[in-house]
Amino acid sequence: MRWRPRASLGDVIRVDGLRKVYRVHEKEAGLRGSIRAFVDRRYRDVVAVDDVTFGVAPGEVVGFLGPNGAGKTTTLKVLSGLLHPSGGTVRVAGFEPRRREGAFLRGITLVMGQKQQLSWDLAAVDSFLVNQAVYEIPDAVYRERLGELTEMLSLDGLLRKQVRKLSLGERMKCELAAALLHRPDVLFLDEPTIGLDVTMQQQVRRFVADYNARHGATVVLTSHYMADVTALARRILVIDHGRLVFDGDLSALVEARAPEKRLRLSLSERVDRADLAALGRVHAAEGLEIELGVPRADVARVAAAALARLPVVDVAIEDVPVEDIVADLFAQGRAARAADAVRAAHEAGAAAGGRG
Amino acid sequence: MRRYLRIWRIFFTHSLIQDLEYRLNWWLNAFNTLLFLGSSALVLWVVFTQADAIGGWTFDQALTLLGVYLLIEGVTVVFLVPNLNRVPQYVRKGELDYLLLKPIAARFIVSTRYASVWWVPQLGLALAVILVGMARQGTLTAGHLGLLALMLVAAIGTLYAVWFALTTTAFWFVKVDNVSELFTAFFAAGRFPVSAYPGWVRALLTFVVPVAFLTTVPAEAAAGTLTWGWALAAVGVAALLLALSQALWRYALANYTSASS
Numbered sequence A: 001m002r003w004r005p006r007a008s009l010g011d012v013i014r015v016d017g018l019r020k021v022y023r024v025h026e027k028e029a030g031l032r033g034s035i036r037a038f039v040d041r042r043y044r045d046v047v048a049v050d051d052v053t054f055g056v057a058p059g060e061v062v063g064f065l066g067p068n069g070a071g072k073t074t075t076l077k078v079l080s081g082l083l084h085p086s087g088g089t090v091r092v093a094g095f096e097p098r099r100r101e102g103a104f105l106r107g108i109t110l111v112m113g114q115k116q117q118l119s120w121d122l123a124a125v126d127s128f129l130v131n132q133a134v135y136e137i138p139d140a141v142y143r144e145r146l147g148e149l150t151e152m153l154s155l156d157g158l159l160r161k162q163v164r165k166l167s168l169g170e171r172m173k174c175e176l177a178a179a180l181l182h183r184p185d186v187l188f189l190d191e192p193t194i195g196l197d198v199t200m201q202q203q204v205r206r207f208v209a210d211y212n213a214r215h216g217a218t219v220v221l222t223s224h225y226m227a228d229v230t231a232l233a234r235r236i237l238v239i240d241h242g243r244l245v246f247d248g249d250l251s252a253l254v255e256a257r258a259p260e261k262r263l264r265l266s267l268s269e270r271v272d273r274a275d276l277a278a279l280g281r282v283h284a285a286e287g288l289e290i291e292l293g294v295p296r297a298d299v300a301r302v303a304a305a306a307l308a309r310l311p312v313v314d315v316a317i318e319d320v321p322v323e324d325i326v327a328d329l330f331a332q333g334r335a336a337r338a339a340d341a342v343r344a345a346h347e348a349g350a351a352a353g354g355r356g
Numbered sequence B: 001m002r003r004y005l006r007i008w009r010i011f012f013t014h015s016l017i018q019d020l021e022y023r024l025n026w027w028l029n030a031f032n033t034l035l036f037l038g039s040s041a042l043v044l045w046v047v048f049t050q051a052d053a054i055g056g057w058t059f060d061q062a063l064t065l066l067g068v069y070l071l072i073e074g075v076t077v078v079f080l081v082p083n084l085n086r087v088p089q090y091v092r093k094g095e096l097d098y099l100l101l102k103p104i105a106a107r108f109i110v111s112t113r114y115a116s117v118w119w120v121p122q123l124g125l126a127l128a129v130i131l132v133g134m135a136r137q138g139t140l141t142a143g144h145l146g147l148l149a150l151m152l153v154a155a156i157g158t159l160y161a162v163w164f165a166l167t168t169t170a171f172w173f174v175k176v177d178n179v180s181e182l183f184t185a186f187f188a189a190g191r192f193p194v195s196a197y198p199g200w201v202r203a204l205l206t207f208v209v210p211v212a213f214l215t216t217v218p219a220e221a222a223a224g225t226l227t228w229g230w231a232l233a234a235v236g237v238a239a240l241l242l243a244l245s246q247a248l249w250r251y252a253l254a255n256y257t258s259a260s261s
């Protein structure tokens, strides 16, 4: 898949050839391994992000997709200054994140669904007060923002409860509020909906969309829930094994990867399989429920033909689910890597044979 | 600066809110301190009925020293232990991430976030013991009090710097939970004047683990027997150790931020 590098001067986030390598020390299993590692530490480099380039325009919402371990969290941590890049350049709002200058930190926020900043034993408002003091937010402004966040996130009744007594979803909403009190222009959200039920996920999504619309904030978010990304981001970045494999509009991805639409038919009586095949590729056929894969351009014609020729009770035309498309993309990446590995092994074998 | 004071006040209030839930603890700790004070004073009194002076220290001077010891220990328990003991956990669980995202020195938050408010009575008692000791020695003057205050600040600075540096090693050796116990054991030596120990222990307690600066020097300031040389040394040592601990902290953070999870 070709992606277009999109970076322009007006971008609030610019990432150029970003590379991040973790150095981990290797330890073999068991006591012997531990002793050996103690005496003679061996290190191995893990390339978490490799040559990633992209730009994000002010006010844009970008979704980061990728399987576990792809490098999404690492990228967000580099963007927010928690990690130093091993290579390449990163600019956020004109700052170099790794320097963690005060003016930079006041303009960004990072929310990690897996970690919390609110104090467990205190009420959420108590932690908010700390943030108010840290960011030097005047009382009147603080009250106004808290009011707005309370309304947008329906926080009523939650703020004065001890945080440890809140449900996961309630806590996440309070975390979001805590992270936004200083009204940052750039939001990094790392799996903000992880572990939440469907309604709570929707609430969080709606909130992010609202916040973006009201304040024109730039949002980069990661999620394993495709619905988060499809609902919020028009543009997506797909990262796999540290490499950017797609950067563009969601609809472009769908069109490029899924030239077909799905035509669902409910029939009143059984028909010959050949009659179905004449219309399009039979994707699934269970009793009277039929699913056909039809090229986009032909959908209307095929649907009309089906209605005319078959005992159709109900018809629906759907896009191929984005999940399937992205899973496909990852599977392709795996296959390519496997092929590379096989080729490398062959070459190594040939070289060894040549020597022997 | 005002911002930092304000934040510290908020943290302290929060600690108070949390500690107030455990009222019984408050009384138990006050009782505990009284008991310790009583028994220590008794031991001193018994010892001093046998000899007029230990290592050149009179009973009243030794009593003042006991007060200084209690005060420093109180400050440790109220302000240092609850914060510094958490550093390994911050590192292990990656909780430092959110602190590093704040436009404020992370070290400040790490060092001030919690306070064991229920030990505060010990500070009052310790202060009373020091003042009584000084009154009995006849050294209760503004000059002596001023020097004592300065030496106490230097002592606390020294203690904080050493302890903070030790916990900072958590960035490399993630399990350093025992550091505080080790330190408390050494610090216990400070209950007695350093000059009461044999020469090599005295050297160890002065130059290797600066216990002499923690209790003996302030107590001498209270007794009016401190020389200017030692006073300067106490301030110099504190400043040097604080600077070193800050350098170590920065180095540790730079490492953390180049690879963390």
Ligand SMILES: Nc1ncnc2c1ncn2[C@@H]1O[C@H](COP(=O)(O)OP(=O)(O)OP(=O)(O)O)[C@@H](O)[C@H]1O
Pocket: A022, A023, A024, A046, A047, A048, A066, A067, A068, A069, A070, A071, A072, A073, A074, A075, B259, B260, B261
């Ligand atoms: N502190 C670390 N030390 C060593 N390796 C790390 C560290 N953090 C992450 N990695 C490795 O870097 C790679 C990318 O990890 P990262 O957390 O960025 O992935 P991710 O896309 O966020 O995955 P997930 O969807 O599971 O959250 C993984 O192979 C991971 O094992």
Ligand SMILES: [Mg+2]
Pocket: A072, A073, A074, A190
């Ligand atoms: Mg992640």
